[in-house]
Amino acid sequence: MSPPDRPTREETGRRATLPEPATMLEARQAREARRRARGRRAAGPPNPLREGLRLERMPDPCAFVLFGGTGDLAHRKVLPALLQLWRTHLLPHEFAVVALGRRPYDDETFRAEVRSSLEAHARVAVEPAVVDEFLARVVYLRGDLAEPETYERLAARLGELDEAAGTGGNYLFYLATQPSAFAPIVEAIGRVGLDHETRAGGWRRIVIEKPFGRDVESAQRLNREVAKVFRESQVYRIDHYLGKETVRNLLVFRFANGIFEPIWNRRYVDHVQITVAESIGVETRGSFYEETGASRDFLQNHLMQLLALVAMEPPASLDADPLRDEKVKVIRAIAPMDPAVVGRDVVRGQYGPGWVAGLPVVGYREEPEVDPRSETETFVAARLLVDTWRWSGVPFYVRTGKRLPKRATEIAIGFREVPHRLFGDVAATPEPNLLAMRIQPDEGILLRFEAKVPGLGLDVRAVNMDFSYGSSFNVDSPDAYETLILDALLGDASLFTRADEVEAAWDVVTPIVDAWLDQPPPTFPDYEAGTWGPASADALLARDGRRWRRI
Amino acid sequence: MTGTGQMAAAAAPTVLRWDARAGSVDEIERELARIWASADLEVETPHGPERRIAARSSVLNLVVVARRPELGIRAAATVGGLSGRHPSRTIILAAMDPDGPSSFDARVEAACAMPTMETFESCTEVIHLALGGETGRHLAATVAPLLVHDLPVVVWWPGDPPLDSEQAVALLELADRLVVDGSSWSGDGLARLAQLARLTARGRPTVFDFAVVRQARWREAIASVFDRTEFQPYLRAIRSLDVRYASRPDTPTGTTNVVKPVYHVAWLASRLGMTVSEPLVETDSGDAGAEPGPIAAVAPDRSIQGRGRIGLLRAGRRVVRVGLRPVASTMPSGTTLRVDIVAERRRSALRAEVTAEADGVRVRAAIDGGPAFDRFYLAPRATDVQLLMAAIESGGRDRVTDDAIRLAGALVGSGAS
Numbered sequence: 001m002s003p004p005d006r007p008t009r010e011e012t013g014r015r016a017t018l019p020e021p022a023t024m025l026e027a028r029q030a031r032e033a034r035r036r037a038r039g040r041r042a043a044g045p046p047n048p049l050r051e052g053l054r055l056e057r058m059p060d061p062c063a064f065v066l067f068g069g070t071g072d073l074a075h076r077k078v079l080p081a082l083l084q085l086w087r088t089h090l091l092p093h094e095f096a097v098v099a100l101g102r103r104p105y106d107d108e109t110f111r112a113e114v115r116s117s118l119e120a121h122a123r124v125a126v127e128p129a130v131v132d133e134f135l136a137r138v139v140y141l142r143g144d145l146a147e148p149e150t151y152e153r154l155a156a157r158l159g160e161l162d163e164a165a166g167t168g169g170n171y172l173f174y175l176a177t178q179p180s181a182f183a184p185i186v187e188a189i190g191r192v193g194l195d196h197e198t199r200a201g202g203w204r205r206i207v208i209e210k211p212f213g214r215d216v217e218s219a220q221r222l223n224r225e226v227a228k229v230f231r232e233s234q235v236y237r238i239d240h241y242l243g244k245e246t247v248r249n250l251l252v253f254r255f256a257n258g259i260f261e262p263i264w265n266r267r268y269v270d271h272v273q274i275t276v277a278e279s280i281g282v283e284t285r286g287s288f289y290e291e292t293g294a295s296r297d298f299l300q301n302h303l304m305q306l307l308a309l310v311a312m313e314p315p316a317s318l319d320a321d322p323l324r325d326e327k328v329k330v331i332r333a334i335a336p337m338d339p340a341v342v343g344r345d346v347v348r349g350q351y352g353p354g355w356v357a358g359l360p361v362v363g364y365r366e367e368p369e370v371d372p373r374s375e376t377e378t379f380v381a382a383r384l385l386v387d388t389w390r391w392s393g394v395p396f397y398v399r400t401g402k403r404l405p406k407r408a409t410e411i412a413i414g415f416r417e418v419p420h421r422l423f424g425d426v427a428a429t430p431e432p433n434l435l436a437m438r439i440q441p442d443e444g445i446l447l448r449f450e451a452k453v454p455g456l457g458l459d460v461r462a463v464n465m466d467f468s469y470g471s472s473f474n475v476d477s478p479d480a481y482e483t484l485i486l487d488a489l490l491g492d493a494s495l496f497t498r499a500d501e502v503e504a505a506w507d508v509v510t511p512i513v514d515a516w517l518d519q520p521p522p523t524f525p526d527y528e529a530g531t532w533g534p535a536s537a538d539a540l541l542a543r544d545g546r547r548w549r550r551i
Numbered sequence: 552m553t554g555t556g557q558m559a560a561a562a563a564p565t566v567l568r569w570d571a572r573a574g575s576v577d578e579i580e581r582e583l584a585r586i587w588a589s590a591d592l593e594v595e596t597p598h599g600p601e602r603r604i605a606a607r608s609s610v611l612n613l614v615v616v617a618r619r620p621e622l623g624i625r626a627a628a629t630v631g632g633l634s635g636r637h638p639s640r641t642i643i644l645a646a647m648d649p650d651g652p653s654s655f656d657a658r659v660e661a662a663c664a665m666p667t668m669e670t671f672e673s674c675t676e677v678i679h680l681a682l683g684g685e686t687g688r689h690l691a692a693t694v695a696p697l698l699v700h701d702l703p704v705v706v707w708w709p710g711d712p713p714l715d716s717e718q719a720v721a722l723l724e725l726a727d728r729l730v731v732d733g734s735s736w737s738g739d740g741l742a743r744l745a746q747l748a749r750l751t752a753r754g755r756p757t758v759f760d761f762a763v764v765r766q767a768r769w770r771e772a773i774a775s776v777f778d779r780t781e782f783q784p785y786l787r788a789i790r791s792l793d794v795r796y797a798s799r800p801d802t803p804t805g806t807t808n809v810v811k812p813v814y815h816v817a818w819l820a821s822r823l824g825m826t827v828s829e830p831l832v833e834t835d836s837g838d839a840g841a842e843p844g845p846i847a848a849v850a851p852d853r854s855i856q857g858r859g860r861i862g863l864l865r866a867g868r869r870v871v872r873v874g875l876r877p878v879a880s881t882m883p884s885g886t887t888l889r890v891d892i893v894a895e896r897r898r899s900a901l902r903a904e905v906t907a908e909a910d911g912v913r914v915r916a917a918i919d920g921g922p923a924f925d926r927f928y929l930a931p932r933a934t935d936v937q938l939l940m941a942a943i944e945s946g947g948r949d950r951v952t953d954d955a956i957r958l959a960g961a962l963v964g965s966g967a968s
Contacts, residue, residue, distance in 0.1 A: 047783060048822050049774035052951030058771055058928060060778075093911070093927045166926075 059489035060203070061094030062170035063161050065154065067145065067185055068177035069099025069110070073209065075117035077240075078176055079138075081481035083118055086134045087126050090486055094166035097138040098157060100145065110140035123479055137165070145181055151192045158194070169202025172488060179211055183225040190229030197234075207236040207488050210301050211292060212497070215513070216506040223499040236488045237497040241302040243480030243487075246443040246469060248495070250309045250411075251318070253437065253445065260435075261314070263415070265390045270432060272396045273412040273549055274306050277404040279356050281529070282378075286369030294348070294380040295509055298400040304331055304505040305497070306439075307396055310411055311386050320493035324501055331504040335385040342515035347536045348522060349379035351403040354529030361403060361529045375521055378402045381537040382512070383544075397541060399548070403529035408551045409439035423450075423460045431462040436549070443469035565665040573657040576696050579678060586661045611943060612704045613641040614694055616722070620645065622710045623679075625935075630677065632936035633943075640699050641677045646687035654683030655693075691721035703727045705943060706756070711737050714746040723756055730942045732761035733810035734885055740810040741831075741963040748960020751953050759942040761935070762811050763818075763952050768930035769887065769905060770818060772914040776903045776924055782916065786823060788896035791872040792816050792864075797886040798877035808885035809860070810959075812875045815890050817959035820864050822951070825871060827961040829863040862962055873962070882907070 050057070064082065068074055085091045099110060118131060141157055143150030161167045173189060175182055186206065189195050195204050208226070213219025226235055241247055254260060263269070276298055282289040289297065308327035315322040337346070352363035365372050379401030386396060415433040423430065434448040445467045453459035487495055516522075526534040532548065541547050571582040615630065617623035623645045630641050647654065663674040682693060698704055706722060707730040713719050723729060729750070736743045751758050777783050794812040813831070820827075864871040878888055892903040903916040903924075910931065916924035933941075 047774060047777045048786065048824075049770070049777055049819070051822060052949065053767075053771060053774055058775070061926065089929050089931060093929055 057490060058090070058092050059095075059486070060170050061092045061166050061168040062172055062203075062489060063096045063098055063158055063165075063167040064489075065158070065171055065173045066097060066099045067173065067175050067181070068101070069140065070101035070103045070105070070113070071176055073176040074099065075114070076121050077479075077481045078174060078485070079114055080118055080121045080123060081479055081485050083126060083131065083134050084123055084479065084482050085486055086137075087124075087130050091489075094168065095137055096161045096165045096167050098141055098154070098161070099138065100141050100143055100150070100154065102142065102144055104142060105140050106142075107138070107140050111135045111138055114138060145177065145185055145188070148188060148191065151188045151194070155192045155194055169198055171202075171204050173204070173206040174485075175206065175208050179209075179214075182208055183222055186226050186229050195229045195234070203234075203491070204230070205234050205236060205488060205491070206230055207238055207485075207496075209238055211296055212237050212301075212502045213506060214291070214296055215510045216503060217510075219502050219506045223503065227499070232499055233493070235496075235499070236484075236493055237499075237502060238484055238488075239301045239305055239497050240480040240484065241305055242495040242497075243483040244439060245477040245480075245483075246437070246439045247306070247309065248483075249443075249469070250306075250437065254309075255314055264413075266392055266394045268415055269391075269394050270414045270416045271394060271544075271546060272307075272310060273410075273414065274303055274310070274396065274398045275408060275410050275412075275548075275551060276302055276306070276400040277406060277408045277532075277551065278400075278402050279404060279407045281351070281361060281364065281403050282367050282370065284368070286367050289378075290370055290374060290376050293376040293513075294378055294400050294402070295513055299380050299382070299398070299512075300505050300509040301497075303398045303400055304508065306409075306411060307331075307334075307384070307386075307398060308501075310413075311388075311391055311396070313390070318494060320496075321498075323494050324498045328498065328501045328504050330386060330388070331501060331508065333386050333388045333391075334508050335387050337508065337511040337515070339511075339515040339518060342512050343519070345383040345540070346512050346515075347379075347381045347534060347540050348377035348516065349401065349527045349534035349537065350374070350376065350522070350524035351378050351401075351527055351529045352525030354403065354531065356403055356405070356530040363525050363529065364403075365525065375524060377516075377522075379404075379527060379533045379537070380512075381533060381540055383540055384508075395544065397546075397548070399533065399537060401527075401533050404532055405530055406551070407441065410436055410549070410551055411439070412436040412549045414546070414549075423458065430460065434549070445469075567663045567665065569661045571659045573659055574655060575657075576693065579657050579659055579697060582659045583661070583676060586659070611639045611702050612698045613639050613943070614704060614706045614722070614726070615641065615643045616690065616706065616708045616712070617643060617645050618710060626707065626709055627677070627679070629935045629939055632934075633675075633940060639675055639943075640697070640702075641675065642694055642697055643677065643679045644690055644694070645679070645681045646690070647681050647683040649684065649687055652684045653686040654681070655686055656681040688718055689721075690718050691725055694722065695725055698725065705730060707731075707939065707942070710735065711743065714743065714750055723750070726756040728759055728942065729756045730759045730761070730939065732938075733814070734762040734765070734808055736808055736810060738808070739805050740808040740885075741813070744810055744813065744956075745960050745963050748956050748963075751956045751960070757948045758952065758956060759945070759949075760814075760952070760956065761933075761938045761942075763814055763955060764938055764941060765933060766811060766814060766818070766887070768912055768928045769815065769890065772905050772912050772926070772928050773819065773890065773892070773903065775926060776914060776916045779924065782901060782924075785894035785896055785901040787866070788869070788894045788901075789823070789866070789871050789892060790869075790895050791874070791891070791893045792819060793874040793876065793891040793893075794887060795876045795878045795889045795891075797880035797882035797884055797888055799884050800879050807877060809875055811885055811887050813959045813962055814955060815887060816864075816873050816875070817962055818951070818955040819892070820871070820873075820962075821954035821958040823866060825864040825866045825958075827862065827958065828865040828870060830964040831860040831862040831873065831875065831962050833858045834861045 066074055066078060079097075082091070082097060086095075101110075105113070115131060115135060118126070139157070139161075141150075141154060143153060158167070158171060162169050171194060173185075173194075175185055177185065189206070197203050206226070213222050254264065305327070308330045311330045312326040313329070315326045317323075335341075350364050353366070354361060354363075364370060364376070364378050365374050370376075379399070381397065381399035384396045384398060385391075386394070413435040415435070417430070417432045421430060430450065431448065434446075436446040436448075438444050438446070447465045448462050449465070450460050451463045453461050484495055487493070526536075532538075538548065569586045571586065573579040573582050613630065615623075615626045617626050623643055627643055630643070658679040660677040660679070661674065678697060680693065682690070686693065704726045705728045706726040708719075709732060712731055714723075731747065733740055733744060733747065747758060747760070750756075777786055792815075794815050796807070796809060796812045798807045859874060859876040861875075862873040864873055880886070880888060882888065886907070888907050890905045892901075894901045899919055901916060901918055901923075903914065905912055905914045908927070911927055911929040913927045914924065915922065
């Protein structure tokens with residue numbers, strides 16, 4: 001394997017400081033240069049032997065570089081997902097994990113720590129011999145991520161692994177660190193030239209965890225910093241919700257079933273409700289949550305992604321860009337929020353003490369690392385309008401919160417009432433049809449329709465036809481991280497968020513949080529833990545003559 | 552009926568089992584109805600009364616044709632290994648003494664795995680049918696009334712399915728998918744492979760062959776060579792394909808199953824749009840796949856034993872030589888040991904060789920003798936349970952498999968290409 005074509009520092013710096021084209025001539029020259037570069041990188045015609053090998057495809061030999069290797073996310077999610085992929089033979093034989101951290105470990109002490117966390121967090125029990133095989137591929141690199149020297153040592157270590165482990169110059173950088181470290185790490189990777197793909201086939205990719213910015217401006221800034229080093233096609237922004245089996249099933253449900261598409265529009269749909277409810281509080285993430293709140297933690301990403309998948313037009317294909325093009329169109333079509341709209345259509349709340357699952361719990365302001373006078377919202381509900389031909393006038397009610405009665409994620413499509421109540425005299429309360437897609441737990445799809453109650457009379461009652469995902473496919477679903485990490489290793493970005501998508505979602509959320517800054521302090525706490533949020537959330541729908549679906 | 556609502560196992564998940572015997576299709580239906588009616592009762596568990604079985608869902612009908620008792624036992628164990636992952640009605644058919652008097656004996660089993668924190672409730676039904684005499688020759692007529700309405704029908708036919716027989720044709724009329732294992736067929740397996748190719752060419756049912764699935768890692772290994780952009784032009788310049796397979800010493804010609812070696816060639820050729828110019832014929836082993844000309848031929852191998860097979864493919868105007876060569880080996884007969892691909896383009900030669908290793912396959916490629924690619928793939932042997940699971944889970948028609956089977960048929964002279 002030939003060594004990577006690494007640029008000099010001067011080259012990297014020059015690329016980073018190229019001015020934006022100002023004139024048509026400069027713009028055309030820049031475009032031609034981009035085309036030439038694309039031509040050099042082009043992968044050639046598709047390999048005809050690859051057809052039908054989708055599920056058998058093995059990622060290229062590679063090194064998985066885990067920044068924040070000693071952190072909670074790495075130990076709870078990333079490393080168990082890698083072990084599971086290894087166990088199921090979905091990782092290449094020539095594979096290595098390079099974990100970076102500041103703790104004074106060597107390879108063996110780090111492996112011992114990983115072994116114990118794998119025992120605690122592995123999704124299924126794994127044979128010790130398989131764990132040994134996996135751990136033999138894990139190495140630890142101690143270093144301060146703020147020190148340039150760390151990255152030089154990383155480059156050297158990766159070079160050694162290319163020789164010793166046959167990782168072939170393919171590197172995937174996974175940023176499981178504090179968000180504040182993202183930009184400096186990316187810059188440092190670029191400084192030592194580890195971002196540069198080689199003509200001999202060595203690819204470089206970077207996976208970035210949420211939150212990606214905290215508002216439009218910071219997201220744009222971070223995107224710019226990342227773009228100075230990596231091309232967009234090398235960047236994989238992870239929203240683990242998109243890796244969930246039932247979220248992926250949404251695409252199948254919508255686009256593999258011909259019966260739904262004709263009614264999937266304003267003519268038949270009355271409104272849509274999307275709920276992402278958590279019964280847990282902030283646990284040990286009090287300081288993190290103080291800075292984010294429900295809007296930044298869930299609304300900007302998970303809820304926006306679910307909304308986009310429900311409302312988007314059919315993509316031309318399930319390749320990354322056609323799919324993301326359609327999602328971003330929907331998010332951009334969400335009606336803009338000004339302070340008056342925010343005051344009318346967005347509700348925030350914060351939980352106080354209460355009971356959840358039969359146990360007493362403290363209020364948010366009593367949680368560890370939380371300001372006793374905190375104004376951070378732990379609940380947000382919004383009425384959003386998607387201004388497109390398909391959805392004009394159909395409200396999308398979204399809500400998310402902590403310390404709600406149960407953990408549940410659901411999308412409910414409420415259909416319009418029948419035009420004429422033929423059975424108006426006999427049906428007590430005729431209910432419009434409803435299609436509910438449960439994302440978690442108890443994944444499945446429910447259709448509510450009216451049926452005649454058996455008997456001599458003509459009573460009509462709503463009944464549910466309930467498809468339970470688990471009882472029809474009693475199979476072991478992969479964890480979202482397994483799906484997403486494997487996709488990143490295979491170079492499939494369809495389930496990752498693109499830069500413009502992130503910024504479009506911030507365009508929706510930033511005016512909301514900005515408007516709150518200008519409003520008088522909220523009267524928090526305003527909902528009891530273990531209830532479905534503040535009364536104002538119910539009022540938001542009641543105003544339109546609707547109510548939240550009981551989950 | 553026996554065992555109603557009794558706990559079969561204390562370990563989680565709790566599995567409730569019922570069984571009954573029946574002497575006709577009507578009795579089977581009555582017994583099943585009775586089982587599910589009685590199942591709708593409160594169940595005593597160590598923790599007190601537990602929930603009722605209120606609803607059950609099924610996703611398919613699985614029909615297993617086991618013409619020998621040992622196949623029936625093995626198939627039942629494999630179906631049992633699915634562990635309720637696929638709620639289904641399984642009908643295991645055993646045809647007894649075709650020349651004896653007509654007989655019909657059925658054992659009906661039902662089981663429900665109760666839900667746990669991690670799993671959902673899942674119920675399955677297994678009907679063991681032993682059919683004797685004339686009744687055993689009318690499998691379709693017996694099976695048709697027992698199928699759950701409107702669900703896919705998968706017919707798994709372990710052993711040697713007589714695919715051209717009247718009873719098979721009638722049974723496969725009911726089927727959406729046929730599952731076979733070409734590598735387990737008796738003899739060299741080629742006559743049956745030709746029948747399978749003709750069936751595939753008809754378009755229904757879809758065919759799932761364990762032998763094709765077992766080669767997945769080999770295909771991945773071969774494909775990975777041509778992921779390299781600079782190697783892709785050689786795909787259009789292949790001159791020879793050579794497959795060596797294991798054969799026992801002193802094995803008479805025609806008794807080693809060569810279905811898997813044929814599939815290797817057929818898959819590659821079908822993906823590259825090749826057609827069969829001359830079907831495989833037996834030849835002296837030293838000649839099989841030998842490649843004259845500027846590219847070094849696959850050297851005659853002293854380990855080669857018995858007669859090999861050669862044939863010719865055509866890719867446009869280019870002729871591609873095919874060789875299948877038996878090699879003395881302790882591996883099970885018919886196991887692929889090595890695939891060699893030789894391509895020549897603009898006075899440059901690419902040779903790719905994929906070899907079986909202890910727990911996987913290794914692929915190496917060389918350009919003009921210089922090493923250019925080397926990769927190892929773990930390839931654990933899939934169990935019958937895993938393969939059957941894959942057969943059930945993969946829906947629809949697999950064009951790649953169809954193409955490979957049709958081309959394999961043409962290679963062995965079925966005229967199904």
